[in-house]
Amino acid sequence: MNKDTFDKPLSLLELNSLVAAVVDISLPDEYWVEAELSEAREVRGHCYMELVEKDEFSNTPTARASAKCWASRWSLLRPKFERITGQRLHAGMKVMLRVRAQFHAAYGFSWIVSDINPEYTMGDLARRRQEIVRQLKAExxxxxxxxxxxxxxxxxxxxxxxxxxxxxxxxxxxxxxxxxxxxxxxxxxxxxxxxxxxxxxxxxxxxxxxxxxxxxxxxxxxxxxxxxxxxxxxxxxxxxxxxxxxxxxxxxxxxxxxxxxxxxxxxxxxxxxxxxxxxxxxxxxxxTALRLDQLADRIADRVQRRMDVERVRLVSLSERIPMLFSLVKTKEWGRADRLMQRITTAANRQLVTAETHVDTLQRTIEMSVRRKIDNERHRLELLAQRVEAENPDRLLRRGYSITTYNGKAVRDAAQLPQGALVETHVEKGTFKSRVE
The missing domain is CATH 3.40.50.2300 (Response regulator)
Incomplete structure (x- = not known):
């Protein structure tokens, strides 16, 4: 390194002025550039923009730069841009700018905007809009x-x-x-x-x-x-x-x-x-109000027509009522007569059936009663015979006797106490004895 370099250092202003001169000489032209706005703001009529380019796949910024549009130029560009695109400059918008390079000794490097292509932004907006519509339809x-x-x-x-x-x-x-x-x-x-x-x-x-x-x-x-x-x-x-x-x-x-x-x-x-x-x-x-009015008119019209029809029908019915009543009366009287005849016939048939049934029951009851009386008479005769066979008088007439003690027949002499007074019944009379 040359020793003179350290003996005569440049001031920052001098160095920046050299860079500015190099930029002016190396980049004398204006260029159209495509970029995305990461920021756009207005200050005292000037428009300050931050430009960015992102990787297509990772969305990572691959380039950044600052751009300015001075108020004198921006006052002309802005109305045209907003009239065509219908939007203001905002972050995320794709823009095509005509720029020239500028390096200012005090403010550094920036691109100075001289023109903006609204058709490019319109195309990008249309593409974004179409993509959103496509996604909405897909969903x-x-x-x-x-x-x-x-x-x-x-x-x-x-x-x-x-x-x-x-x-x-x-x-x-x-x-x-x-x-x-x-x-x-x-x-x-x-x-x-x-x-x-x-x-x-x-x-x-x-x-x-x-x-x-x-x-x-x-x-x-x-x-x-x-x-x-x-x-x-x-x-x-x-x-x-x-x-x-x-x-x-x-x-x-x-x-x-x-x-x-x-x-x-x-x-x-x-x-x-x-x-x-x-x-x-x-x-x-x-x-809705018109439809309700129309419906109300239709309802009123239909009701009126129905009322007219019913009125005619009622008149017709009122004229037919006397004749219909006479026909109905005759028909109902005939029906009543037929019912009366059917009731009388059915009642007579029922009476005959009932009388026959009563006669049958009467004969059955008489036969049953007679049979019951004969059976009971025979049973009484048998009982009388048994009673007669068991009659003590009959035994007495055959020579047997019956001895009682305290009104009960004595069956076991061993049961009589010493000195008991017993009564003996024979065919002809009774006598008393004392047990020794």
């Missing part, structure tokens, strides 16, 4: 909202919008000042409606509505004013999935007339403005 949720039906009496409305915004005020006035005098119950679920926080904020609002899903008939998502260009938050997969799967019809009115965002595509109905969204609900109730 089978893209058309779920279209399969829902808006209730005929949709009057309980949950609104997702920024609190105090002009769009929400326009929606409420349009809804409540309707010519039909219909009454709506509107409840606001505040959310961020522009910037990077849109996705999570709106999803959170949908979650709060879902917790009370039975309290509402439909959901309306409207932008509360804000820049028409700031629409990136409505082109996200997560928000589209939440809306597509929501159980209530979701109506959008986010003021994006030039093109549909993904949220518009999956919603039940897409309106251009908050006022149009309110009118959509009013028209629905007007159609």
């Amino acid at each position: 089978g949720v893209f058309d779920l909202q279209k399969e829902l039906r808006l209730p005929l009496f949709a009057q309980r409305i949950a609104v997702i919008s920024s609190e105090g915004a002009a769009g929400y005020g326009d929606f409420s006035r349009q809804l409540h000042d309707n010519q039909g005098g219909y009454i709506y119950k509107v409840e606001l679920f505040a959310a961020v409606m522009q910037g990077e926080a849109v996705e999570q904020s709106v999803i959170a609002a949908l979650g709060r509505i879902y917790e009370r899903v039975d309290d509402f008939d439909a959901v309306v998502i409207i932008r509360g004013g804000g820049a028409t260009s700031d629409m990136s938050g409505f082109d996200t997969l997560a928000l589209a999935e939440n809306v597509a799967n929501f159980p209530l019809p979701v109506i959008t009115g986010i003021g994006h007339e030039r093109d549909e965002c993904v949220l518009d595509m999956v919603a039940f109905a897409r309106m251009k403005t908050p006022t149009a969204a309110a009118q959509f609900l009013i028209d629905n109730l007007q159609r």
Whole structure:
């Protein structure tokens, strides 16, 4: 190393000035560059960007750089870009910039932006949108909202919008000042409606509505004013999935007339403005009222026609009643006579049968009684014979005697006590004896 190098060191300003000169000489031209924005912000009219390029497979940054667009140029580029793309510059956006290299002694290296190609960004946005739509269709949720039906009496409305915004005020006035005098119950679920926080904020609002899903008939998502260009938050997969799967019809009115965002595509109905969204609900109730009026007219007409028919029928019946009564009377008298004859015949037949049965029973009873009397007479004769055979008088006449002690016949002499007085019965008389 040359010793003079240490004897005469350069100041940082001198060194940076050398680098600036080298950059100016080596990179005198402007270049178109494709990159992704990792950050974009405006300060005092200038636009400051952080550019990044990521690996296709790992998504790891492979290159980074800073870029600036000075206010004098940015004031011309910004309106054109936002008018064509419908969006502001934001992180994650793919851009094509025309840049030139600049190395500033005090601020270092950066790319100075002189132009921006909105068609390139439009193409990237379209590709992203198509990819989201393709994924939603693959999941089978893209058309779920279209399969829902808006209730005929949709009057309980949950609104997702920024609190105090002009769009929400326009929606409420349009809804409540309707010519039909219909009454709506509107409840606001505040959310961020522009910037990077849109996705999570709106999803959170949908979650709060879902917790009370039975309290509402439909959901309306409207932008509360804000820049028409700031629409990136409505082109996200997560928000589209939440809306597509929501159980209530979701109506959008986010003021994006030039093109549909993904949220518009999956919603039940897409309106251009908050006022149009309110009118959509009013028209629905007007159609319901008209249908009810038509049904009421049809019911009244049918009732009137039925009444006319019944009136004619009653007149006809009233004219036929005397003749019909006479016919019915004659018919019923004949029927009564036939019934009386049948009853008389049946009664006579029953009486004859009963008399025959009584006669049969009488003969049977007489024979049974007679047989019973004969049997009992014979049994009495046998008993009389037995009684006669057992008669003590008969034994006495044959020479036998009966001795009693205390009124009982003596069968065993050993049972008589000494001196007992006994009585002996013979055929002719009795006598008493004392036992010795």
